[in-house]
Amino acid sequence: MGDMVMAQSLFITLKQQHPDCQIDVIAPPWTLALLARMPEVSLAIEMPSVRNKLGLMMRIKLGRQLRAHHYDQAILLPNTWKSALTPFFANIPVRTGYVGECRWGLLNDVRRLDKTVLSKTVQRFVALALPATFQGVPDCPAPVFNSNPAHQQQLIAQYQLPTDRKILALCAGAEYGEAKRWPVTHYAAVARQKISEGWQVWLLGSPKDTAAAAEINRLADNRCVDFSGKTSMTDAIDLLSLADVVISNDSGLMHVASALNKKLIAVYGSSDPNFTPPLSDNAKIIYLGLPCSPCFKRECPLGHTRCLTDITPEQVITELVI
DSSP states (O other), X not given: OHHHHHHHHXXXXXXXXXXXXXXXXXXXXGXXXXXXXXXTEEEEEEOOOOTTSOXXXXXXXXXXXXXXXXXXXXXXXXXXXXXXXXHHHTTOSEEEEEOTXXXXXXXXXXXXXXXXXXXXXXXXXXXXXXXXTOOSOOOOOOOOOOOOHXXXXXXXXXXXXXXXXXXXXXXXXXTTOGGGOOOHHHHHHHHHHHHHXXXXXXXXXXXGGHHHHHHHHHHTTTOSEEOTTTSOHHHHHHHHHHOSEEEEESSHHHHHHHXXXXXXXXXXXXXXXXXXXXXXXXXXXXXXXXXXXOOOOSSOTTSOOHHHHXXXXXXXXXXXXX
């Protein structure tokens, strides 16, 4: 999800260069709700989920179906060989992307990635909108999501949410692994503090985050509103858009909150805030930068996860002044 949010910077750049261009996006099903909030995107085309499988015939079939659209260019963000198959079989004349997994032939506008120059994921995406002769670091416009006021009011009524109290949204999950998750005890300490000040505290996340959310709520005397695993992505976007402050691990919801320009406190552990930062001036990154980090591991190889546990609730609470 985070990559799809950052991809909007590419779409905005394309629209700046070619205001009348039509941008269609092939995307996995769980990201379609994100694309619906990007005004630059004309059509979202679902790529059936074939994780860890080639899906050769499915990719060929989709490519042939897309020939009727007569696209001028395909820009590939994944670096995998299989991702280049559909544009090739769609007969798209210009197929742009990084070399990746030896994609010569499948791509005909092949770029070589210099990671020392393009250190951020978003820079690598946006650079693909520019001529191959461009050198340096491109300007990267920040993602900007549309909220849906009518849907916001529907959610307020559905869940009987108060409208006269400040809202703190906690996003305690991280798909990648435990080494990206700030401890639930720390989240709960922040929740208790803000509840004592009269705030609402909302817990958001996927079905995989329900156990963590339930524990935070238990430690906060069950005074949080737990939405984890109960909402669609569309719901989660508009609930986040209602929040006054969001605290999140490095996750897809962190990038969504950033695109909504929420006051955001982003907690980083095993990942690198210089590589995939929230793209908003309204975001504050908390990162200890220990000698062992970033390690990019799913679980701490040293067994202590100090990069996260040593970030205290008090450090985060001091950033909650609005």
